[in-house]
Amino acid sequence: MAELVEQVRAFTEWVGAGRKLTQTGRLTLADAKALVPLLGTSDVLEQTIGDHVYRTRSSERLLDLMLVVECAKVAGLVRKTGQRLVQVKKNQALLDDPQKLWLALFTRFDQVGEVFLRPGFGESLLRPEFADGSRAALTSLYNAEGAVDIARLCTTVWNVVSAPYVLDDLTELQLETLRITTDRDTKQVLEALRRLGAVTLRDESAELTDLGRAGMRRLLGMPEAGDPIYQVKITLLEIEGLPVWRRVLVPADIRLDRLHVVIQAAMGWENYHLHYFLDGETHYGEAEPELQYRDERKVRLKDLVKPGGRLEYNYDFGDSWDHEILVEEAKVATADGRYPRCVAGQAACPPEDVGGTGGYARLIQILGEPGHEEHQDIVGWLGLDDPSRFDAARFSLDEANQRLAVQR
Structure with missing residues (x-):
C-alpha cells in the first residue's frame, strides 16, 4: 500500500469517535505532536540553530502532517463539525478497500490545495494556483511516453500558474525568487504524488507509475469498455x-x-x-x-x-x-x-471577444461587404491577409x- 494511503488510513482510525480542534479549526498542537511519530511524517517538531531551539507553535506549520489531514478530508473520510473533527461514517468502507481509497485520493488530489506548501514569506505562485498547477504536471506526465525531466515539468507548471498574473512590474530579483519558490513547490507536489504511488522519481526525472497512468485515465474521463x-x-x-x-x-x-x-x-x-x-x-x-x-x-x-x-x-x-x-x-x-x-x-466557432452574438453577426456582415468602411479593420483584427480565409460555415471534425x- 502506498505510503500516503496508509497514513490517511491510520489518521482516520486515530480520529475515531472524534477529536477536539482549536478555535481556528486546526488540530491541537498536542495532538499534532503525537501524530507526527504515529504516522511517520517528515515534520520537524523542533530545530536547533546555534544556541537557540526553535519549536513548532502551531499544527498548521507541520506541512507533511497537514497533507495527510487534508487528503482524509477531500476523500470524505473525516469532516469538521463545530470544534471537532469526526469520521464520516458512510465513507468508512473505503478504509477496507485500498484500491478505491487510492482512487479517491488521486482523483481529488487537485482539491488538496495549498495546505502542505509553505505560506507567507517565500510563498510560491503554485500555492494559490494549486489545482491548475498540479493538473498541468500530471497531464504533462500522462502525455509523455516515458520519463520527463523535472526541470521541464517545473517550466510547464510555471507557465500555467503565472499566466493569471501581471508580472511585468517585478524586478529581475523578485521574478527569479518567485520562479525558484514555484519550482521548489512543484518538486513538493511530485514528492507527494510519489508517496501516493502515482509517480516514480529518479535522478532528475519523473514518470507516472502504471497505477498513476490508470488513475489519469479515470481523472481525464476516459471510460473502460462497457462503461x-x-x-x-x-x-x-x-x-x-x-x-x-x-x-x-x-x-x-x-x-x-x-x-x-x-x-x-x-x-x-x-x-x-x-x-x-x-x-x-x-x-x-x-x-x-x-x-x-x-x-x-x-x-x-x-x-x-x-x-x-x-x-x-x-x-x-x-x-x-x-x-x-x-x-x-x-x-x-x-x-x-x-x-x-x-x-x-x-x-465555425465565433472568434473570442467579438462582442457576443450581435457582434458576431455584425462581423460576418462587414466581411461580406468589401466596400464597408470597417472592412479592413475587421480583416486586420482577425489577423487575416485575405477575408475569404474566414469561413463561418467551416467545420473540421479532425x-x-x-x-x-x-x-x-
Missing part, C-alpha cells in the same frame, strides 16, 4: 444563419470541470474567460468564493442530467455565449473507442478531435 457514455449535442444559442453545434461522446460520469474543457476544445473556444453551468436552479463553476457557485469539480454529468435532459453552459460573462447541452442518448464505451470524441458538428486530444 456508460453519453452522446451530447452542444449548440451555441441565438446564432443567426447557420447553427453552430457539436455532437460529442463523453463518459456519463465526467466531472463538470472536465466537461468544460471538452466543450472548449470541441467548439473551438480558447478558454480565456469565466464560465458556469446551470441546471435550471443551481449554478456550477470554479470554486471562487466571490462567485458563490457550487464547485464543478464535485459534480458529475450523470448526476444532473439523464438522456433527454438539458443543461445550460455560459462562457465569457462579457460576450455571454449561451450553449445548450442536450443529452441525446446513453451508450456504452467500446474497447477501441477514444473518449471524449467529437463525432459530428456544423459551422481538428475538433485534435484539440480534444491536446486537452487531455
Whole structure:
C-alpha cells in the first residue's frame, strides 16, 4: 500500500469517535505532536540553530502532517463539525478497500490545495494556483511516453500558474525568487504524488507509475469498455444563419470541470474567460468564493442530467455565449473507442471577444461587404491577409478531435 494511503488510513482510525480542534479549526498542537511519530511524517517538531531551539507553535506549520489531514478530508473520510473533527461514517468502507481509497485520493488530489506548501514569506505562485498547477504536471506526465525531466515539468507548471498574473512590474530579483519558490513547490507536489504511488522519481526525472497512468485515465474521463457514455449535442444559442453545434461522446460520469474543457476544445473556444453551468436552479463553476457557485469539480454529468435532459453552459460573462447541452442518448464505451470524441458538428466557432452574438453577426456582415468602411479593420483584427480565409460555415471534425486530444 502506498505510503500516503496508509497514513490517511491510520489518521482516520486515530480520529475515531472524534477529536477536539482549536478555535481556528486546526488540530491541537498536542495532538499534532503525537501524530507526527504515529504516522511517520517528515515534520520537524523542533530545530536547533546555534544556541537557540526553535519549536513548532502551531499544527498548521507541520506541512507533511497537514497533507495527510487534508487528503482524509477531500476523500470524505473525516469532516469538521463545530470544534471537532469526526469520521464520516458512510465513507468508512473505503478504509477496507485500498484500491478505491487510492482512487479517491488521486482523483481529488487537485482539491488538496495549498495546505502542505509553505505560506507567507517565500510563498510560491503554485500555492494559490494549486489545482491548475498540479493538473498541468500530471497531464504533462500522462502525455509523455516515458520519463520527463523535472526541470521541464517545473517550466510547464510555471507557465500555467503565472499566466493569471501581471508580472511585468517585478524586478529581475523578485521574478527569479518567485520562479525558484514555484519550482521548489512543484518538486513538493511530485514528492507527494510519489508517496501516493502515482509517480516514480529518479535522478532528475519523473514518470507516472502504471497505477498513476490508470488513475489519469479515470481523472481525464476516459471510460473502460462497457462503461456508460453519453452522446451530447452542444449548440451555441441565438446564432443567426447557420447553427453552430457539436455532437460529442463523453463518459456519463465526467466531472463538470472536465466537461468544460471538452466543450472548449470541441467548439473551438480558447478558454480565456469565466464560465458556469446551470441546471435550471443551481449554478456550477470554479470554486471562487466571490462567485458563490457550487464547485464543478464535485459534480458529475450523470448526476444532473439523464438522456433527454438539458443543461445550460455560459462562457465569457462579457460576450455571454449561451450553449445548450442536450443529452441525446446513453451508450456504452467500446474497447477501441477514444473518449471524449467529437463525432459530428456544423459551422465555425465565433472568434473570442467579438462582442457576443450581435457582434458576431455584425462581423460576418462587414466581411461580406468589401466596400464597408470597417472592412479592413475587421480583416486586420482577425489577423487575416485575405477575408475569404474566414469561413463561418467551416467545420473540421479532425481538428475538433485534435484539440480534444491536446486537452487531455
